[in-house]
Amino acid sequence: xEVNQVYxxxxxxxxxxxxxxxxxxxFIGEAESINYFKNYAVKHQLQxxxxxxxxxxxxxxxxxxxxxxxxxxxxxxxxxxxxxxxMFNKINRLLADTDLEIPVFKLFDDLFVNFMAQTNxxxxxxxxxxxxxxxxxxxxxxxxxxxxxxxxxxxxxVAGYPIEHLRIPxxxxxxxxxxxxxxxxxxxFTHRISLNGVFGTKFISHFLQDFExxxxxxxxxxxxxDKYIYLxxxxxxxxxxxxxxxxxxxxxxxxxxxxMLNYQDELESIVIDxxxxxxxxxxxxxxxxxxxxxxxxxxxxxISPLVIEYENLVEDVEDNIQKILDYLEISTLPxxxxxxxxxxxxxxxxxxxxxxxxxxxxxxxKC
Numbered sequence: 292x293e294v295n296q297v298y299x300x301x302x303x304x305x306x307x308x309x310x311x312x313x314x315x316x317x318f319i320g321e322a323e324s325i326n327y328f329k330n331y332a333v334k335h336q337l338q339x340x341x342x343x344x345x346x347x348x349x350x351x352x353x354x355x356x357x358x359x360x361x362x363x364x365x366x367x368x369x370x371x372x373x374x375x376x377x378m379f380n381k382i383n384r385l386l387a388d389t390d391l392e393i394p395v396f397k398l399f400d401d402l403f404v405n406f407m408a409q410t411n412x413x414x415x416x417x418x419x420x421x422x423x424x425x426x427x428x429x430x431x432x433x434x435x436x437x438x439x440x441x442x443x444x445x446x447x448x449v450a451g452y453p454i455e456h457l458r459i460p461x462x463x464x465x466x467x468x469x470x471x472x473x474x475x476x477x478x479x480f481t482h483r484i485s486l487n488g489v490f491g492t493k494f495i496s497h498f499l500q501d502f503e504x505x506x507x508x509x510x511x512x513x514x515x516x517d518k519y520i521y522l523x524x525x526x527x528x529x530x531x532x533x534x535x536x537x538x539x540x541x542x543x544x545x546x547x548x549x550x551m552l553n554y555q556d557e558l559e560s561i562v563i564d565x566x567x568x569x570x571x572x573x574x575x576x577x578x579x580x581x582x583x584x585x586x587x588x589x590x591x592x593x594i595s596p597l598v599i600e601y602e603n604l605v606e607d608v609e610d611n612i613q614k615i616l617d618y619l620e621i622s623t624l625p626x627x628x629x630x631x632x633x634x635x636x637x638x639x640x641x642x643x644x645x646x647x648x649x650x651x652x653x654x655x656x657k658c
Contacts, residue, residue: 292467294323294372298331300463306406307331310368310398313413314340317361319354319382320370320398321346328370346371346378355385362391366413370398372468399470407456407475408482420477424488425619426515429453430588431522432496432581434533436601438544440522441493442633443604443612449621452483453491455498457512462501472502473511480515489621496581499588509592518619519596521585526602529639531574532646536561558642563649571650605637 301307311332318328322345329343342361344354358364371378375397383395396402396413404416431437437455444450456479457472464470484490503509524530537543540557542550561567589596597618604611612628 292463294321295327297372297463297467298324298327300460304406304460306403306460308335308337309406309412310402311337311341313365314338315363315365316413317342317344317358317364317367317393318370319344319346319367319378321373324370324372354382355389358386358389358391358393361393364393366394366396368396368398368402375399375468399464399468400474403460403464403470404475404478407461408478410482416478418478418481421481423451423480423484423490425517425621426480426490427451427453427492427518427520427619428513428516429491429493429520429522430496430499430585430594430596431493432524432530432578432585434530434537434543435522435524436604437493437495437522439601439633439637440599440604441491443608443631444491444615446631446633447612447616447623447627449485449487449489449623449627450616450619451485451489451491453493455495456483456492457494457502458498459501462498462505465502465505472505473507473515476512476515487621489619496585500584509588513588513592513594519594520615520618521589521596521598522601522604523582523598524601527575527578528571528647528650529643531571531578532643532650533639534574534577535567535570536640536643555640558640561642563642563646565653567646568650568653571646572654 298307307328311328318325318341325343325345328341331337332339332341342364344357346354367382369375369379369382379395379397386393386395394413394415396415401414401416402412405412405414408416410416429437429440441453445452457476461470461472461475465472479492480490499509502512536558539561540554542554542557545551545554588594597615599611599615608631609628612631616623616628
């Protein structure tokens with residue numbers, strides 16, 4: 292995989308922007324990495340207050356002499372897609388022969404892990420791992436209402452902060468950069484817990500398929516959790532249309548008015564025709580495949596999850612959240628789940644209903 296492609300996977304988050312923003316850091320890495328950071332800073336109009344150095348094996352003395360002029364540097368960030376640990380060790384050995392006391396961090400193993408764990412970015416990510424009192428994973432398919440469920444569980448303040456932690460960035464680093472995603476998971480277990488020690492996460496089916504291709508497979512992931520919740524959506528047609536519209540508009544979730552307005556503008560450009568309805572059919576097939584995959588995973592790893600249906604969740608939030616907390620054996624104070632606050636909004640629209648109606652008419656589906 293090309294160096295640029297590795298860094299491109301972070302576009303969906305603010306990781307690189309957060310890393311490049313503090314200033315007064317020295318970034319060391321392959322020429323491709325350094326060029327990427329320089330171009331990123333220009334594109335995003337970041338203040339040019341960092342230093343960059345392209346690592347060359349035959350010019351290590353030049354590197355040490357450069358450091359002499361950077362004694363006030365906050366830290367050195369090693370950015371190597373090829374071999375972060377080897378470069379990190381070499382730089383530390385060079386520093387050991389000087390009187391400079393500049394901390395050295397790994398871009399992926401330290402800063403990315405800290406970013407995910409929401410701890411201080413500029414520190415080693417090593418910590419004394421702690422097991423959560425309860426750990427759970429939400430298994431689901433795209434556009435099944437998992438973001439809505441996660442917002443509700445977070446709002447209880449007793450069910451951790453479930454979001455999707457293991458997705459494209461962690462997978463890409465694990466596959467191409469010797470990144471230990473299980474160590475990331477253990478770090479999250481330590482830091483991303485609610486006050487009662489509960490950790491939650493979610494797994495989307497097609498990202499699980501990616502992680503299954505790694506040498507470690509899924510065994511270490513699934514053996515790490517105490518319990519599982521399986522979130523399903525009964526209305527597969529509505530789900531298929533939701534996936535299709537999300538792909539066309541590039542809006543997967545709506546949590547504020549501006550996104551809602553932009554989403555509605557994008558929907559106006561979508562025309563209902565035979566090509567669109569054929570795409571809906573393809574999404575229905577995809578949903579069937581993904582559900583079969585999750586069912587296979589449950590059987591393979593002998594997981595007996597609590598099954599929650601999205602439609603039931605929407606109809607009775609309190610009952611379903613209480614059912615989940617009871618299943619997880621999380622005790623709550625009276626009133627904990629009443630009037631839970633959340634910002635996520637339903638993405639259903641008049642266009643969704645019209646597409647469903649046209650689909651049923653074309654395929655002569657009665658319901």
